Amino acid sequence: MSENDTLSVDIWRGGEDGSFQTFHVPQRDHQTILDVVTYVQKKLDPALAYRFACRVGMCGSCAMTVNGEPRWTCRTHVSRVARDGKLTIAPLRNMPVIRDLVTDMTPFFEKWRRATGSFVPSATRHDPMASVDPASAERTAADEGIECINCGICYAACDVVAWNLDYLGPAALNRAWTLVNDERDADRTGHLRAVAGDAGCHACHTHQSCSTYCPKALNPTAAIAGLKRRTVEAALKGGL
Amino acid sequence: MKPPVATRGHPAYWAFVLHRISGVGLAVFLPLHFYVLAMAVDEAARLDRFLAWTENPLVKLAEAGLVILLAAHLAGGLRLLAVEFLPWRDRQKDYIALGGGFAVVAGLFFLLGAF
Ligand code: SF4
Numbered sequence: 001m002s003e004n005d006t007l008s009v010d011i012w013r014g015g016e017d018g019s020f021q022t023f024h025v026p027q028r029d030h031q032t033i034l035d036v037v038t039y040v041q042k043k044l045d046p047a048l049a050y051r052f053a054c055r056v057g058m059c060g061s062c063a064m065t066v067n068g069e070p071r072w073t074c075r076t077h078v079s080r081v082a083r084d085g086k087l088t089i090a091p092l093r094n095m096p097v098i099r100d101l102v103t104d105m106t107p108f109f110e111k112w113r114r115a116t117g118s119f120v121p122s123a124t125r126h127d128p129m130a131s132v133d134p135a136s137a138e139r140t141a142a143d144e145g146i147e148c149i150n151c152g153i154c155y156a157a158c159d160v161v162a163w164n165l166d167y168l169g170p171a172a173l174n175r176a177w178t179l180v181n182d183e184r185d186a187d188r189t190g191h192l193r194a195v196a197g198d199a200g201c202h203a204c205h206t207h208q209s210c211s212t213y214c215p216k217a218l219n220p221t222a223a224i225a226g227l228k229r230r231t232v233e234a235a236l237k238g239g240l
Numbered sequence: 241m242k243p244p245v246a247t248r249g250h251p252a253y254w255a256f257v258l259h260r261i262s263g264v265g266l267a268v269f270l271p272l273h274f275y276v277l278a279m280a281v282d283e284a285a286r287l288d289r290f291l292a293w294t295e296n297p298l299v300k301l302a303e304a305g306l307v308i309l310l311a312a313h314l315a316g317g318l319r320l321l322a323v324e325f326l327p328w329r330d331r332q333k334d335y336i337a338l339g340g341g342f343a344v345v346a347g348l349f350f351l352l353g354a355f
């Protein structure tokens with residue numbers, strides 16, 4: 001705990017054209033950003049809107065912008081991010097703000113659909129279990145991307161999304177990459193085709209902001225680089 | 241009012257900014273370059289006067305800057321090709337540092353040659 005016993009917390013209020021409101025919150029050991037927001041809502045202003053569910057870093061619903069950087073607030077300790085006892089908490093970037101700290105994540109998930117983020121089965125429940133070699137290159141590549149919790153942090157960190165609201169974004173592309181590497185998927189070319197367009201993998205500028213901020217330490221930039229390679233290979237072979 | 245954004249302070253983002261700035265800088269320089277070269281065709285005297293002016297140390301310094309931009313753009317382009325066509329490597333920061341170092345060294349060599 002720092003010498004300051006009270007945190008000065010600027011919290012975003014209102015919609016897109018809202019502004020910051022300052023609250024004073026007692027500082028505690030092991031306090032998370034989500035604890036701070038919860039304190040404000042419980043003790044200072046019950047009208048504050050925010051979102052969370054699991055509080056243990058599994059559900060991906062608590063992401064906010066803390067001091068300008070997207071973070072999962074339930075797993076971010078105040079002691080790590082507060083500067084001189086000050087915090088700025090805003091909604092995630094690149095998504096419409098509903099109110100206060102709550103964003104509308106519809107466009108984010110809509111893009112998962114556009115990137116064909118769902119598995120296309122090649123067998124039925126009556127077939128024997130598929131056996132996938134855990135050491136194969138494809139399985140290893142898919143493994144690196146499957147722990148995504150859909151928190152939207154990478155999407156909020158990405159400037160290409162900010163510049164081109166059509167861009168599928170790191171999370172949806174990372175998901176597509178796991179399916180392109182899934183040998184049980186019946187339409188791997190379909191997944192490639194869905195991400196090969198103008199607003200797909202080739203729009204990425206390799207800023208690596210997504211990989212810098214992903215709380216699960218995934219590397220969407222590497223996944224997107226993989227998609228760039230595979231789409232070019234497929235196009236050269238005439239398979240796109 | 242807009243909330244602050246603080247997501248751009250890491251090496252891969254700097255590499256992007258440098259690549260963009262050097263790219264735009266070179267795009268502005270090239271037409272001027274061709275314009276001056278074109279003088280050789282029917283304005284040789286004017287070209288000679290211009291070339292005499294470029295012996296000025298300040299111009300040499302600016303040229304070193306140009307060489308650095310060119311080297312930085314070249315290194316950045318090679319890095320991007322590697323990212324997009326070779327298997328991913330986690331040593332991105334090292335490659336960015338190597339590219340930056342290469343650009344500065346190229347500029348220094350130019351200055352050594354120029355004076
Ligand atoms: S690497 Fe690509 S997807 Fe990730 S933040 Fe940068 S531009 Fe966005």
Ligand code: SF4
Pocket residue numbers: 147148149150151152153154155170171174213214215216217218220
């Ligand atoms: S890739 Fe990482 S940052 Fe992006 S949604 Fe998934 S868990 Fe969140």
Ligand code: FES
Pocket residue numbers: 052053054055056057058059060061062063072073074075
């Ligand atoms: S509340 Fe579920 S990840 Fe933070």
